[in-house]
Amino acid sequence: MGEIKLDNLTKEYGDLVAVNSVDITIPDGSYTMILGPSGCGKSTTLRMIAGLETPTRGDVSIDDEIVTDLPPRKRDLSMVFQNLALWDHKSVRENMAFGLEMDGVPKNEQNEQVERIAEILQIEDKLDQSPAALSGGQQQRVALGRSLVREPDVILLDEPLSSLDAKLRLEMRAELARIQQRIGTTFVHVTHNQEDAMSIADEILLLNNGQIQQYGDPIDLFEDPNNEFVANFIGTPSMNxxxxxxxxxxxxxYIDAGGFQLAIPEAYHDIYRENIPSRDVHIGMRPNKLRPARNGGTPDMPSFDASVSMVETFGDANWYYLDAGTDEDLIMKTADEDVIQSVSTHDDLTVSVSPDAIHVFDPEKGEAYT
Incomplete structure (x- = not known):
């Protein structure tokens, strides 16, 4: 079991509030990412779960046991650090068995457990080598294996992929997801990289300035952001x-965006009237939700006219920069081969967007109306 509850978790350093009243429950057996920009409090939150930092206020519970005052070794968790902290003078086997040795586990049991985990991690043929002789990805597996052999309820990972090159990063994050699903241990993984979080997390805890911006399924953060920070931080490219x-x-x-207007379809009149005051607002539209309108658009799909000012090609998709008479270009992202073949720079087109994909925010607080 490895359910984690954070109850009003707060960390202050003098006048600086690094983590502010974090209240969440991380389900047992989940892969949870703590995501946010540098300095948002994500590593501090992880260190409080680990017992490496003492909360100013609030509690950490694991499986309904409050562990706030327990030292790290008594929390039945293990941590993989960013710098891996492997000993090059010890073999891979000795590195992986270190925690078991400290716990007084007999040598034969140490070897059995190390060899079982090494097989899962696909490094069973590296056990007698020095970590210094291994690739970066193999070293990551050794560091993870050192945590797994102790069979903790929770494994904490602090930016474990940040030092890897792009190709190895993709391979290793897929491996982490595969391993977590196979063993079923609760993983809590800190990252500043939203693509890592979106691709493998069951839940994302998105922080900014020490506060929760949104916690939930990655698709919910993408499709239904709580506020403009979430809308802007999640997604590549970010929301228009x-x-x-x-x-x-x-x-x-209707919505008047200055350079164009979006008529609200009749089916959505009540939703808008009940939730949005008639006033200045901010609107958001995901680039992948914009698409060239068929036959000039339909009454149930709001649309606007634009010209293509620039096209960026990424192989799997194109980004179209659209001049729609607003202060900045909008971006339309598509992998539709018909669009890629037919739409070019300087083309004029009508662009449609589903009413469900139009997000309206309070311009002062940044909170979502719909």
């Missing part, structure tokens, strides 16, 4: 955000 005005004249509600 525009100054606009929501206008309701009693007949046809």
């Amino acid at each position: 955000l525009l100054d606009a005005t929501y206008v309701d004249d009693g007949e046809q509600p």
Whole structure:
């Protein structure tokens, strides 16, 4: 078992509030990513779970046992550090068995456990080598194996992929997901890389300035952001955000974005009228939700006219920079081969967006209306 509860978890350093009242439950057996920009409090949160930092206020519980005052070794968890902390003068086997040795486990049991985990990690043929002789990915497996052999309820990972090159990073994050699914241990993984989090996490805890911005399924953060920070931080490229005005004249509600207007379809009138005051707002639209309109658009799909000012090609998709009369270009992202073949720089087109993909935010607080 490895359910983690953080209850009003707070860490202050003098006047600096590094982590502010974090309240979440991390499910047993999940792969949870703590995500956010540098200095947001993610590593401090992880270190409080580990027992390496003492909370100013609040509690950490593992399987309903409050462990806030327990030292790290009594929390039934293990940690993989960013710098791996492997001993080159010891063999891979000795590195992996170190925690078991400290716990007084007999030598034959140490070897059995190390060899079992090494097979899972596909490094069973490296056990008698020095970590210095291994590749970066193999060293990552050794560091993870040192944690796994103790069979903890929770494994904490602090930026374990940050030092790897792009190709190895992709391979290793897939391996981490595979290993976690196979053994079923709760993984809590700190990263600043949203692609790592979006690709393998069961849940994402997104922090900024020490506060929770959103906690939940990666798709929820992408499709239904709580606020503009989430909308801007999640997604590549990030959400198109525009100054606009929501206008309701009693007949046809619409959004005026300055360079264009988006008519709200009748099926959505009540939703907008109940949730959004007629006033200045910010609107957001994901680049992958914009697409060239068929036959100039339809009444149930808001649309606007734009010209293509630039195209970026990435092989698997194109990014189209659209001049729609606003202060900044909007970005449309598509892998549609018909669009890629037919739309070029300087082309004029009508762009449609599903009403469900139009996000409206309070311009002062940044919170989502819809």
